[in-house]
Amino acid sequence: MRDTRPAGVADRCEHPTPLASGRDADVFVIDDRRVLRRYREGGDVAAEAAVMAHVASHGFPVPRVYQARGADLVMERLDGPTMLSAFLAGELDATETATCLADLHRRLHALPPRLGQGEDDRILHLDLHPENVMLTSRGPVVIDWRNATEGPADLDVALSAIIIAQVAVEEAHPLASPAATLLAAFVDRVGGRVLTTLDQAVAMRRDDPALTSGERERLDAAAALITGRCWSRQPRGAARPGA
């Protein structure tokens, strides 16, 4: 069996303990204070570490980065569950979860951009969903900054909505029903701005090589679910939102 234990920093620890595995990365415990997140297919964490340092310097909640080298990011070990686990366990209801997510967007997009090439550019996470938020003793903390970039704030909001909607429209998905409930609450919080760059968000998801063909096929249905929810919250006779 292939030894997947990390080299480098974690090599110097006795037995790095696997903590979690995402689609792209494995996370190992180094000690009480630190974890190592390592991309399985290699890569360079420098860009995401730079964004994390920038947002942290403006008070946005991210894990503290101790070392970024190649595919390895050594960072603060967070306590507490992910926002998804807390939502599924009933510790947060859909409104509280959606409010927390929308609030993280608002706080992130209020920060000064790091590069700021366009007038309306803001820092975007572009993968801000309940599995990438950990509810710690110091409040919600956002992880997984791989996709972070700068651009229009609404695009970040639309991507969160489309990611949740993709689960909601997958009938066989065990979380389809809670995802639909959460999507409705999230759209209620963020309103019609979710539509302004929805097409762009769908196009970005379509280009994501990590998506399965089934997920790609359901993108249009996911976008329609978001549009339908926006439309249904309008008073009768109102102009179609985003039109």
Ligand SMILES: Nc1ncnc2c1ncn2[C@@H]1O[C@H](COP(=O)(O)OP(=O)(O)OP(=O)(O)O)[C@@H](O)[C@H]1O
């Ligand atoms: N700083 C941290 N402290 C404690 N646990 C962490 C930390 N960072 C990540 N984790 C754990 O590792 C899991 C995966 O982390 P992360 O989302 O960064 O990896 P990923 O491979 O990009 O995941 P995915 O592709 O599924 O989004 C998280 O859900 C969380 O349980």
Ligand SMILES: [Mg+2]
């Ligand atoms: Mg993740």
